[in-house]
Amino acid sequence: MPRLTAWGRLGRARTGRRLRGLTRRWRSSLQLRVLVSTLTIGLVALALLGVYVGESMSAGLFEARRSQVLAESARSTQQAQEIFAASAASTYDEVALLLEDVTTAQRNGGSGERDVFLMRAPGQTGSLGVRATATDRTRGDLVSRELKQAVSAGGQQWQSVAIPAADGGVEPGIVVGQDVDVPMAGTYQMFFLYSLQAEQDRLDFLLRTLTLAAVALVALLGGMTWLVTRRTVHPVRRAAHVADRLADGHLSERMRVHGQDEMATLARTFNEMAESLQDQIHRMEELSALQRRFVSDVSHELRTPLTTIRMAGEVIHGARGDFEPAVKRSAELLATQLDRFEDLLADLLEISRFDAGAAVLDAEGRDVRDIVLQAVDNATPLAVRRGSWLQVDLPDQRADADVDPRRVERVLRNLLVNGIEHADGSAVEVRVGVDATAVAVTVRDHGVGMTAQEALHVFDRFWRADPARARTTGGTGLGLAISLEDAHLHGGTLEAWGRPGRGACFRLTLPRRAGIRLAGSPLPLAPDPEAAPTATAAPRRSTDPAALPDLPPMTGEIAIVSNATDPARTDVRVDVHVDDPVSAADDLGRTS
Amino acid sequence: MKGRVLVVDDDTALAEMIGIVLRSEGFDPVFCEDGDEAIGVFRATQPDLVLLDLMLPGKDGNEVCRLIRGESGVPIVMLTAKSDTVDVVLGLESGADDYISKPFKPKELVARVRARLRRSDEPAPEHLSIGDLTIDVPGHRVERAGRSISLTPLEFDLLVALARKPWQVFTREVLLEKVWGYRHAADTRLVNVHVQRLRSKIETDPERPEIVVTVRGVGYKAGVAGT
Numbered sequence: 001m002p003r004l005t006a007w008g009r010l011g012r013a014r015t016g017r018r019l020r021g022l023t024r025r026w027r028s029s030l031q032l033r034v035l036v037s038t039l040t041i042g043l044v045a046l047a048l049l050g051v052y053v054g055e056s057m058s059a060g061l062f063e064a065r066r067s068q069v070l071a072e073s074a075r076s077t078q079q080a081q082e083i084f085a086a087s088a089a090s091t092y093d094e095v096a097l098l099l100e101d102v103t104t105a106q107r108n109g110g111s112g113e114r115d116v117f118l119m120r121a122p123g124q125t126g127s128l129g130v131r132a133t134a135t136d137r138t139r140g141d142l143v144s145r146e147l148k149q150a151v152s153a154g155g156q157q158w159q160s161v162a163i164p165a166a167d168g169g170v171e172p173g174i175v176v177g178q179d180v181d182v183p184m185a186g187t188y189q190m191f192f193l194y195s196l197q198a199e200q201d202r203l204d205f206l207l208r209t210l211t212l213a214a215v216a217l218v219a220l221l222g223g224m225t226w227l228v229t230r231r232t233v234h235p236v237r238r239a240a241h242v243a244d245r246l247a248d249g250h251l252s253e254r255m256r257v258h259g260q261d262e263m264a265t266l267a268r269t270f271n272e273m274a275e276s277l278q279d280q281i282h283r284m285e286e287l288s289a290l291q292r293r294f295v296s297d298v299s300h301e302l303r304t305p306l307t308t309i310r311m312a313g314e315v316i317h318g319a320r321g322d323f324e325p326a327v328k329r330s331a332e333l334l335a336t337q338l339d340r341f342e343d344l345l346a347d348l349l350e351i352s353r354f355d356a357g358a359a360v361l362d363a364e365g366r367d368v369r370d371i372v373l374q375a376v377d378n379a380t381p382l383a384v385r386r387g388s389w390l391q392v393d394l395p396d397q398r399a400d401a402d403v404d405p406r407r408v409e410r411v412l413r414n415l416l417v418n419g420i421e422h423a424d425g426s427a428v429e430v431r432v433g434v435d436a437t438a439v440a441v442t443v444r445d446h447g448v449g450m451t452a453q454e455a456l457h458v459f460d461r462f463w464r465a466d467p468a469r470a471r472t473t474g475g476t477g478l479g480l481a482i483s484l485e486d487a488h489l490h491g492g493t494l495e496a497w498g499r500p501g502r503g504a505c506f507r508l509t510l511p512r513r514a515g516i517r518l519a520g521s522p523l524p525l526a527p528d529p530e531a532a533p534t535a536t537a538a539p540r541r542s543t544d545p546a547a548l549p550d551l552p553p554m555t556g557e558i559a560i561v562s563n564a565t566d567p568a569r570t571d572v573r574v575d576v577h578v579d580d581p582v583s584a585a586d587d588l589g590r591t592s
Numbered sequence: 593m594k595g596r597v598l599v600v601d602d603d604t605a606l607a608e609m610i611g612i613v614l615r616s617e618g619f620d621p622v623f624c625e626d627g628d629e630a631i632g633v634f635r636a637t638q639p640d641l642v643l644l645d646l647m648l649p650g651k652d653g654n655e656v657c658r659l660i661r662g663e664s665g666v667p668i669v670m671l672t673a674k675s676d677t678v679d680v681v682l683g684l685e686s687g688a689d690d691y692i693s694k695p696f697k698p699k700e701l702v703a704r705v706r707a708r709l710r711r712s713d714e715p716a717p718e719h720l721s722i723g724d725l726t727i728d729v730p731g732h733r734v735e736r737a738g739r740s741i742s743l744t745p746l747e748f749d750l751l752v753a754l755a756r757k758p759w760q761v762f763t764r765e766v767l768l769e770k771v772w773g774y775r776h777a778a779d780t781r782l783v784n785v786h787v788q789r790l791r792s793k794i795e796t797d798p799e800r801p802e803i804v805v806t807v808r809g810v811g812y813k814a815g816v817a818g819t
Binding site for chain 1: 605609612673695697698765808809
């Protein structure tokens with residue numbers, strides 16, 4: 001029955017949803033929790049109290065009635081005994097009549113109505129067997145054998161019984177018995193049956209009243225709890241709301257202060273906190289503006305003379321052919337060191353801009369694959385010089401994300417330059433991955449690699465894994481630190497992985513829209529040791545024929561290009577995999 | 593084609609150095625050190641191009657830029673030590689065609705100056721239409737329904753570049769290369785700002801552009817011709 005199953009599943013899903021909704025409300029509402037727990041505790045306490053009161057009331061009522069009944073029946077028995085003793089009955093008929101008379105007389109002898117039974121005591125074998133008498137014969141069997149036995153042992157005895165009522169129910173009752181001596185006929189037993197229905201009615205009425213009182217009390221308790229928690233929780237909720245608004249940047253938001261109580265104190269201190277927060281932020285903003293101004297000024301002040309020096313240096317450098325060797329070499333040194341100085345100054349200013357919080361994200365919707373291709377294009381000349389090559393693996397689908405293309409390109413440039421410099425002439429692999437929330441780019445080299453400890457420090461400013469090596473490769477030592485700041489500015493991450501001898505991998509992960517919190521990354525950071533290179537049948541097209549060496553199209557994934565020992569192989573290969581005609585055309589347009 | 597270049601910069605050393613470089617390339621540099629005097633010197637010398645420092649005593653660079661743009665379409669290139677978005681965009685919005693960040697190399701400076709002066713070398717007679725505009729390329733005139741619209745040379749070049757291939761979507765990088773003469777992708781904000789300025793002059797409703805259309809995520813293209 002697929003239909004039924006479907007309905008069943010739907011129903012289960014609905015119930016599940018409702019349950020989850022309730023659980024959520026339970027967790028989120030303090031008021032609900034306090035209310036429910038107060039009501040539960042109140043109900044349990046009242047129920048226990050009710051049981052105790054009911055029990056003791058019923059016991060008290062029963063005890064009082066019982067002692068009254070016992071005293072009364074003792075007196076009646078005494079009376080009957082006296083009548084029997086004074087009687088002069090001598091024949092069977094006379095005795096029978098006597099018994100009948102006494103029974104009827106005793107019926108109305110006590111308080112309220114009672115039934116009277118006169119029965120022959122068990123074990124009596126006298127010659128004159130007058131039969132038993134009773135005011136109501138139908139109830140004779142309410143006198144049990146055990147009671148009869150007990151009575152024949154002597155004294156007054158009693159037993160609780162259930163009397164069948166006219167309406168089919170039962171009434172509580174009590175039977176009291178005692179021996180009497182009847183002349184001529186021997187020992188008889190006289191029983192009185194009392195109904196306790198009146199007591200029962202009274203008890204029922206009391207219990208009903210008590211229950212009503214309990215219900216009223218619970219309702220009152222619930223109402224009061226609700227009111228009190230509302231009065232307590234409401235200001236807290238308002239405080240939470242105001243705090244939320246403050247967190248959203250509405251710094252002038254305040255709570256209303258009523259009266260002098262604790263809630264007013266909460267509101268007042270909250271407002272004070274907000275005030276000092278606003279103050280603090282205002283001061284920080286001023287400081288930041290000052291810092292920004294300072295950075296801007298320093299930048300201008302330093303850059304103008306540097307421009308003059310740089311131009312002068314270039315002019316001298318351009319004319320170096322006319323100089324003697326020492327002066328010529330000096331001109332060359334001047335030129336190269338000016339380049340370095342300029343790079344360092346630019347990076348320093350950039351990082352101080354980040355520190356001042358003056359860095360602004362100039363985001364636009366872009367296909368990250370295009371930016372990667374651009375960065376790869378720009379890094380290719382360096383790869384050629386280093387005897388390394390770049391290998392690009394792009395996904396078929398667009399990798400659109402709101403990014404600042406200038407910053408992303410700078411991050412990629414830094415990663416690529418870093419990868420190429422550490423690749424020692426092997427391939428640098430660039431991969432782009434995309435999922436619903438994020439775009440990731442990994443840059444992997446197979447050079448000397450680094451330890452896990454070093455991988456923790458690569459983003460530190462001016463940190464160098466190997467000081468001796470760094471001197472020759474240049475770079476300002478700020479590139480990766482700036483890249484990390486750039487990634488953070490996007491709300492993204494930049495991570496490093498490395499093992500000595502196995503190379504290093506850097507992964508940039510960017511959220512596709514502002515405000516997305518990254519939970520993971522579309523690409524793995526550390527290479528999977530088990531993953532063997534798999535060949536894909538997907539056709540590959542190279543987008544940039546001009547920049548490509550004339551080689552047959554590649555079909556491998558990553559590692560197939562690693563036969564780098566082949567001397568005939570050209571040192572650069574930009575192996576690009578793009579199936580999107582738009583961006584391919586775009587790319588061609590750019591390079592034409 | 594060598595032209596006269598007005599260098600407005602209060603740093604005399606830098607101005608002199610720029611002068612040396614320009615002169616060695618055959619240009620004719622004239623100098624001005626003060627923002628207040630800049631417009632007067634401009635009128636007196638009638639330069640083919642202005643190199644303008646942003647931070648000047650007296651009137652600042654943006655102000656001077658606006659004044660010059662108010663009476664001439666002469667190419668203006670800003671010299672800026674600030675690469676903060678706000679500063680650059682502000683400069684471009686006050687009418688500059690291009691900017692060079694300090695520190696720059698002499699070659700870079702000369703290349704930019706050449707790129708801005710080069711444009712009058714294309715004689716081919718050509719009439720284009722884009723949207724409801726007609727463009728007379730050699731005559732440097734843009735008309736809508738017989739009424740002439742005044743554009744700066746750079747805005748004109750941008751419009752012509754789009755109008756020549758109305759079927760093509762231009763990325764910002766391609767436009768930078770075609771119109772500004774950059775070899776490598778530089779600052780695409782240049783394109784954004786100038787497209788805005790161009791729209792404010794040629795679009796009937798700049799809020800809903802019909803002639804220069806944005807293609808989200810890619811760049812710009814010309815609107816449907818002949819409508």
